[in-house]
Amino acid sequence: MRFSVKASHLPPRIAAGAFILNSGLGKWSADEETAGQLHGFAVGAYPFLSKIKPKDFVKLLSAAEIALGAALLVPVIPSAVAGAGLTAFSGGLLGLYARTPGMRKDGTPFPTQQGIALAKDVWMAGIGLGLVIDDLTGD
DSSP states (O other): OOOSSOGGGHHHHHHHHHHHHHHHHHHHTOOHHHHHHHHHHHHHHOGGGGGSOHHHHHHHHHHHHHHHHHHHHOTTSOHHHHHHHHHHHHHHHHHHHHHSTTSBOTTSSSBOTTTHHHHTTHHHHHHHHHHHHHHHHOO
């Protein structure tokens, strides 16, 4: 069996994939209160999401995280494809960071204490972009 990814892509793919898969599995059976909180937070940054019911939103988010985590963990998915998905997903999370009041210090991109939980998602953007760039420009 031939893997379609470089061995050097496996550590970041496994780290990000396991993290995201676990997150998605944890959200799959979210209760109404948790669904409402997650939905409310997302709607604050992305108002168009208000058209989706909180429970439906969390199921969609959970399914997306499970699919992305699995795509990163399955080595036959090209790194450019898995990396593009990771980059898009992390972009959405960083959008929450940028658009939610109180997450950043005034006039800077640097996080407040409350913003650290979202700002840390920049590592996923770095992994995703690295996978895409290396897969498209590498040997």
